[in-house]
Amino acid sequence: MNTADLGLPVDVPSTALFTDQYELTMLQAALKAGTGERRSVFEVFTRRLPEGRRYGVVAGTGRVLDAVENFRFDAGVLGFLRERGIVDEATLEWLSGYRFSGDIWGYPEGEVYFPGSPILRVEGSFAQCVLLETVILSILNHDSAIAAAASRMSSAAGDRPLIEMGARRTHELAAVAASRAAYVGGFATTSDLAAGFRYGIPTVGTSAHAFTLVHDSERDAFRAQVDSLGRGTTLLVDTYDVTEAVRMAVEVAGPELGAVRIDSGDLLLVAHRVRQQLDDLGATNTKIVVTSDLDEYAIASLAAAPVDAYGVGTQLVTGSGHPTASMVYKLVARAHSADPKAPLEPVAKKSLGAKSSVGGRKWAARRSDEYGVAEAEVIGTGPVPAELIDDRLQVELVKGGQVIAREPLDAVRDRHAAARARLPLSATQLSRGEAVIPTEYL
Amino acid sequence: MNTADLGLPVDVPSTALFTDQYELTMLQAALKAGTGERRSVFEVFTRRLPEGRRYGVVAGTGRVLDAVENFRFDAGVLGFLRERGIVDEATLEWLSGYRFSGDIWGYPEGEVYFPGSPILRVEGSFAQCVLLETVILSILNHDSAIAAAASRMSSAAGDRPLIEMGARRTHELAAVAASRAAYVGGFATTSDLAAGFRYGIPTVGTSAHAFTLVHDSERDAFRAQVDSLGRGTTLLVDTYDVTEAVRMAVEVAGPELGAVRIDSGDLLLVAHRVRQQLDDLGATNTKIVVTSDLDEYAIASLAAAPVDAYGVGTQLVTGSGHPTASMVYKLVARAHSADPKAPLEPVAKKSLGAKSSVGGRKWAARRSDEYGVAEAEVIGTGPVPAELIDDRLQVELVKGGQVIAREPLDAVRDRHAAARARLPLSATQLSRGEAVIPTEYL
Numbered sequence: 001m002n003t004a005d006l007g008l009p010v011d012v013p014s015t016a017l018f019t020d021q022y023e024l025t026m027l028q029a030a031l032k033a034g035t036g037e038r039r040s041v042f043e044v045f046t047r048r049l050p051e052g053r054r055y056g057v058v059a060g061t062g063r064v065l066d067a068v069e070n071f072r073f074d075a076g077v078l079g080f081l082r083e084r085g086i087v088d089e090a091t092l093e094w095l096s097g098y099r100f101s102g103d104i105w106g107y108p109e110g111e112v113y114f115p116g117s118p119i120l121r122v123e124g125s126f127a128q129c130v131l132l133e134t135v136i137l138s139i140l141n142h143d144s145a146i147a148a149a150a151s152r153m154s155s156a157a158g159d160r161p162l163i164e165m166g167a168r169r170t171h172e173l174a175a176v177a178a179s180r181a182a183y184v185g186g187f188a189t190t191s192d193l194a195a196g197f198r199y200g201i202p203t204v205g206t207s208a209h210a211f212t213l214v215h216d217s218e219r220d221a222f223r224a225q226v227d228s229l230g231r232g233t234t235l236l237v238d239t240y241d242v243t244e245a246v247r248m249a250v251e252v253a254g255p256e257l258g259a260v261r262i263d264s265g266d267l268l269l270v271a272h273r274v275r276q277q278l279d280d281l282g283a284t285n286t287k288i289v290v291t292s293d294l295d296e297y298a299i300a301s302l303a304a305a306p307v308d309a310y311g312v313g314t315q316l317v318t319g320s321g322h323p324t325a326s327m328v329y330k331l332v333a334r335a336h337s338a339d340p341k342a343p344l345e346p347v348a349k350k351s352l353g354a355k356s357s358v359g360g361r362k363w364a365a366r367r368s369d370e371y372g373v374a375e376a377e378v379i380g381t382g383p384v385p386a387e388l389i390d391d392r393l394q395v396e397l398v399k400g401g402q403v404i405a406r407e408p409l410d411a412v413r414d415r416h417a418a419a420r421a422r423l424p425l426s427a428t429q430l431s432r433g434e435a436v437i438p439t440e441y442l
Numbered sequence: 443m444n445t446a447d448l449g450l451p452v453d454v455p456s457t458a459l460f461t462d463q464y465e466l467t468m469l470q471a472a473l474k475a476g477t478g479e480r481r482s483v484f485e486v487f488t489r490r491l492p493e494g495r496r497y498g499v500v501a502g503t504g505r506v507l508d509a510v511e512n513f514r515f516d517a518g519v520l521g522f523l524r525e526r527g528i529v530d531e532a533t534l535e536w537l538s539g540y541r542f543s544g545d546i547w548g549y550p551e552g553e554v555y556f557p558g559s560p561i562l563r564v565e566g567s568f569a570q571c572v573l574l575e576t577v578i579l580s581i582l583n584h585d586s587a588i589a590a591a592a593s594r595m596s597s598a599a600g601d602r603p604l605i606e607m608g609a610r611r612t613h614e615l616a617a618v619a620a621s622r623a624a625y626v627g628g629f630a631t632t633s634d635l636a637a638g639f640r641y642g643i644p645t646v647g648t649s650a651h652a653f654t655l656v657h658d659s660e661r662d663a664f665r666a667q668v669d670s671l672g673r674g675t676t677l678l679v680d681t682y683d684v685t686e687a688v689r690m691a692v693e694v695a696g697p698e699l700g701a702v703r704i705d706s707g708d709l710l711l712v713a714h715r716v717r718q719q720l721d722d723l724g725a726t727n728t729k730i731v732v733t734s735d736l737d738e739y740a741i742a743s744l745a746a747a748p749v750d751a752y753g754v755g756t757q758l759v760t761g762s763g764h765p766t767a768s769m770v771y772k773l774v775a776r777a778h779s780a781d782p783k784a785p786l787e788p789v790a791k792k793s794l795g796a797k798s799s800v801g802g803r804k805w806a807a808r809r810s811d812e813y814g815v816a817e818a819e820v821i822g823t824g825p826v827p828a829e830l831i832d833d834r835l836q837v838e839l840v841k842g843g844q845v846i847a848r849e850p851l852d853a854v855r856d857r858h859a860a861a862r863a864r865l866p867l868s869a870t871q872l873s874r875g876e877a878v879i880p881t882e883y884l
Contacts, residue, residue: 017636018614020607021647024635025671033666035656042652067614080639088670126656133650134634137610138617165462168579169766172460172509174613175580192576193466194459197522205463207471208575210484210773213789214477214568224475228530229467240792314766323760324611331652347655350682 015067016077016098018135021086027127028091036127039335039342041361044106044120044140046113050148050322052432055423057151057416058119059181060143061109065403067135068100094127102128104398107364108405110184110416111393112423113144114377116439118362119327121394125338126331133329141325142174143181149296149320150185151420153312155428156300161188161309163204164195165291166317178317184412191311199409206234206261206289206311218245222252232258234289237274238265246274250281259287259308267292268305275306295320296430333361346381358441365391366422366437374423380442457509458519458540460577463528469569470533478569481777481784483803486548486562486582488555492590492764494874497865499593499858500561501623502585503551507845509577510542536569544570546840549806550847552626552858553835554865555586556819558881560804561769563836567780568773575771583767584616585623591738591762592627593862595754597870598742603630603751605646606637607733608759620759626854633753641851648676648703648731648753660687664694674700676731679716680707688716692723701729701750709734710747717748737762738872775803788823800883807833808864808879816865822884 030036049056073081073095081087081095102124113119120136122129154162164182167175172194179187179195189204190196196203207225215221222235231253237245237260249257260278262270267290278286290302291311299310315321330349335342346359360381365388367376378388397405420427427436472478491498515523515537523529523537544566555561562578564571596604606624609617614636621629621637631646632638638645649667657663664677673695679687679702691699702720704712709732720728732744733753741752757763772791777784788801802823807830809818820830839847862869869878 015614017639018609018617019635020609020633021635021638021645022633022649023647025647025675026649026653026667029667029670030653030656032670033657033662035662035666038656040656077639081635084638084645086635086645126652130650130652133652134610135614138612138614141611142613142616167460167462168576168771169583169768170580171584171613171616171619172457172577172580174584174616175460177613191462191464193461193463193523193528196463196526197459197519203463203526203528205465205467207464207468208572209791210568210572210575211468211472213773213791214472214480214482214776215475216778220475220477224477225468225471228471228474233467238791314768318765323765324756326611326756329610331655334656336658349651349655349680 014072014074014077015070015135016073018067018138019131020134023131023133024081024087024091026130028087030126031091031094036125037338038126039338039340039344040124040126040129040331041333041344042122042129042133042329043118043332043362044136044327044329045116045118046325046327047357048115048326049435053148053322054427054429054433054436056113056325057144057147057185058107058109058111058113059147059184060139060177061106061120061397062406062409062412063139063143063177064120064136065397065406067139068104068132068398069403071098071100071132071135073098098131099401100124100128100132100398101401102398103396103400105394106397107393108395108415110412110419112419114435114437114439116358116379117377118364118379118394121361126334137327137329141327143177144325144327145319145323146178146181146317147185147416148325149316149322150182150187151416152296152320152430153299153316154186155420156296156430157310158303160307162186163189163191163309163311164316165191165311166313167192169314170317175317180409182316183409184416186413186417201409207236209236209239212236212239219248219252222249226253231256234259234261236261236263238263242270242274243277246277247281250278250283250286255281255283255286257283257286259289261289261291263291268302271302271305271307300430330357332359364393366393367391368422372422374437376437377439378442379439382442385442456514456516456519457512457577458515460509460580461573462576465573465575466523466529466533468572470529472568473533473536478567479780480568481780481782481786482566482568482571482773483775483786484564484571484575484771485560485774485804486578486769486771487558487560488767488769489799490557490768491877495590495764496869496871496875496878498555498767499586499589499627500549500551500553500555501589501626502581502619503548503562503839504848504851504854505581505585505619506562506578507839507848509581510546510574510840511845513540513542513574513577515540540573541843542566542570542574542840543843544840545838545842547836548839549835550837550857552854552861554861556877556879556881558800558821559819560806560821560836563803568776579769579771583769585619586767586769587761587765588620588623588759589627589858590767591758591764592624592629593858594738594762594872595741595758596628597862598738598872599752600745602749604628605631605633605751605753606758607633607753608755609634611756612759617759622851624758625851626858628855628859643851649678651678651681654678654681661690661694664691668695673698676701676703678703678705680705684712684716685719688719689723692720692725692728697723697725697728699725699728701731703731703733705733710744713744713747713749742872772799774801806835808835809833810864814864816879818879819881820884821881824884827884
């Protein structure tokens with residue numbers, strides 16, 4: 001099945017092609033050498049957080065599970081690989097039967113992470129596991145980057161709701177994943193209908209300047225919007241003169257007007273003025289929504305302003321300066337055969353400096369102080385100390401190829417809020433700093 | 443048709459949902475008010491280039507044409523909109539028959555652009571055109587940002603080929619579009635199989651550290667790779683000790699070894715050493731491929747190093763610091779009716795400072811000096827001066843809803859190289875500066 005035949009926007013028939021070519025050529029060489037069957041352990045982690053960030057947010061795990069399940073080489077894909085001469089016939093034959101049959105453990109989605117946290121662990125034959133590298137990293141690197149930015153913004157916003165409205169600033173499908181990650185990070189709603197359709201995220205909308213401009217006057221535009229969408233609608237008041245527009249908005253909709261949106265100017269100043277004006281007009285319940293290149297710093301700076309909701313676009317979908325999470329997928333241990341009893345030997349690239357990593361199959365636990373506040377990310381390769389047994393972070397996600405840990409997105413969102421709340425208070429400070437808790441290796 | 447039923451990675455049935463909710467609520471209000479039928483002109487442009495950049499690159503136009511063609515509201519989408527109560531029945535009825543039937547003009551894909559350049563112009567009824575805003579901006583903002591970074595990198599690389607290998611650093615489908623945009627900007631190949639499948643871009647691959655590590659020794663790994671993939675393969679030589687690995691690589695593959703890849707360390711220094719060692723071993727035709735967080739500056743700094751190809755990942759897919767192009771889609775003119783003879787009136791938001799824009803349906807031309815070097819981007823709303831007739835930039839892309847300007851990606855890539863070559867030489871300097879030619883309004 002080629003989705004091009006369906007007129008779909010994405011002409012890729014399964015997740016199997018979201019893969020770098022070298023995964024397949026390594027597979028071919030390993031199959032021929034007999035090393036493809038060796039029992040292997042790959043781990044996903046990041047060597048460092050983006051500069052200045054205090055914690056990371058695991059996001060995309062649910063999408064990874066979908067991607068692993070749909071990683072199949074159908075006739076269309078195999079035909080492409082054959083035609084291009086990318087791998088030989090023996091490898092094509094092997095690929096035609098590909099179903100991931102190994103195990104995946106990981107931090108549950110929404111958890112926070114730190115440098116070295118083994119947020120995903122993929123176990124199975126080398127051949128089975130190596131193929132999944134690219135698609136797993138694509139998803140986790142993108143979604144976690146967005147969720148981390150969203151989490152900072154939602155900290156800064158406090159109880160005020162955040163609206164995700166960045167679809168127009170990123171790839172049309174990255175936008176859908178970004179809405180999902182934003183929701184995990186604490187956003188309340190999205191403007192992106194595809195995200196509502198695919199993930200059930202609540203969708204909202206206001207109005208654009210074009211709507212005002214297509215009418216003969218701002219008054220006509222407001223009347224048209226209220227006539228059709230009701231008094232509870234949100235009117236955009238900065239096409240011409242804000243004060244005049246607010247006056248007219250209340251005149252047209254009455255004090256029951258739902259909200260006004262301000263998309264330009266000094267938002268702090270304008271919000272105060274508009275609030276005063278609305279109150280003077282009796283529209284004391286009319287809310288104020290602000291948009292216009294907001295990031296976590298701008299949101300924080302508006303904490304004292306009479307703002308009821310923030311709409312965030314560009315800075316959300318671009319990770320507020322850090323659009324990718326720099327996670328890697330590394331072979332950390334392997335046996336000499338497929339035998340489940342063969343001992344796993346730790347392996348690691350020998351590298352000086354920035355690209356070093358720690359070999360061995362790892363567990364991770366978050367140690368807390370007597371008040372339940374996290375104080376260290378503890379990672380080890382040996383037995384888990386008894387006092388950390390209950391603080392272990394990894395859960396089983398896929399067992400023998402079967403996904404066993406699907407969960408609703410609201411559960412993920414709640415988990416993130418809870419995990420963040422257990423971090424030291426300085427985690428949510430916006431100024432640059434180190435990871436808020438240290439990573440300790442046992 | 444819901445693609446979820448197909449097990450596809452993207453559960454969005456057409457491009458119609460890559461849309462912000464307010465497009466649909468504005469549509470409903472405009473249809474009810476009778477203003478939805480007003481003949482309207484929307485333009486896509488950017489108010490400024492990313493800080494320090496000398497020119498922009500139009501990319502994604504071909505994908506926009508696909509998206510417009512596939513912008514259809516089928517039963518699944520309409521059911522979703524009805525269930526969520528997003529628009530009323532009259533609007534759903536209107537949407538069920540939606541086919542864009544207007545005209546689209548634009549800069550041909552691959553062209554360069556400057557602040558204010560009207561790179562796309564969408565004409566039709568307000569109702570028809572307003573709906574396309576989000577998906578058009580998503581595509582152009584993402585793809586143009588990537589292509590601009592790619593263009594700078596390809597300038598810096600000169601005749602040496604660039605390999606796009608950033609799939610793991612961005613959303614899995616954004617990665618496919620990024621490969622396409624990178625190719626437009628001058629990259630030679632990609633590691634992303636989906637980009638090869640979808641767009642016919644040549645794909646390449648080397649090997650990862652995991653492949654070396656799964657074997658008992660580096661020698662075993664090299665032998666396995668050469669046995670299976672031939673002597674022309676590229677061996678990764680920095681898992682343990684580079685000098686020892688290069689020696690062993692030539693021992694295993696012979697002087698016919700295709701290439702070695704270096705992925706860490708001081709690339710300038712290591713490349714010189716490895717070249718010397720390869721030459722001493724008689725492997726004078728063995729190439730050196732370098733990777734490791736390269737951007738245009740790192741590429742330029744390696745100009746004097748004996749490097750044969752660059753692999754670029756993170757910095758390419760994140761636009762080298764500018765992951766989005768900040769283009770907007772603005773109503774610039776409208777008539778009072780659907781009548782094609784009704785006069786078009788220019789419209790624009792009245793705004794102080796950064797968010798101002800110029801009303802009216804615009805033409806654009808690039809004026810050149812006597813040597814054929816571009817000297818200004820000239821934009822106007824009146825008649826085109828005779829001396830600029832042959833320098834006009836916009837071409838017809840969609841006529842009465844029919845796409846009339848599809849073209850092969852290689853033509854786009856060639857156009858970009860030619861357009862860049864006609865800019866003043868300072869366009870390709872990497873240091874920060876203003877747009878390399880001024881934008882003049884007539």
